Amino acid sequence: MSQLKSLLTNRVDPRNPHQFGRLVVLLWSLTVFGTLVGFLIQAAFGARVWAEIPGNLLPVVLGATIGYGLMWAASAAYGKRHRHSDDAHSSE
Numbered sequence: 773m774s775q776l777k778s779l780l781t782n783r784v785d786p787r788n789p790h791q792f793g794r795l796v797v798l799l800w801s802l803t804v805f806g807t808l809v810g811f812l813i814q815a816a817f818g819a820r821v822w823a824e825i826p827g828n829l830l831p832v833v834l835g836a837t838i839g840y841g842l843m844w845a846a847s848a849a850y851g852k853r854h855r856h857s858d859d860a861h862s863s864e
Contacts, residue, residue: 775794779791779794779798786847786850786851787847787850787851788851789844789847789848789851792844792847792848793847796841796843796844799840800836800837800840803832803836804829804833807829807832808825808829811825811828811829812825
């Protein structure tokens with residue numbers, strides 16, 4: 773719980789893959805579960821068929837996974853590249 777609190781209250785360093793990864797997981801889960809809740813509300817009001825919800829949610833899960841996965845991978849590559857360039861011993 774303290775990690776979530778620090779994630780929400782402190783600035784996230786994009787060069788730290790672990791810290792940025794937690795932010796990506798939070799954003800991914802908000803996207804997927806928010807969409808699921810929206811689909812369930814639509815189905816409750818009759819605007820969507822209950823049986824079609826898993827099929828309609830699959831592209832959301834795949835798209836969010838690919839999109840947020842690419843964002844995390846770019847952050848990890850950026851952090852790895854800049855960590856070595858900032859290192860004082862990297863010129864030896």
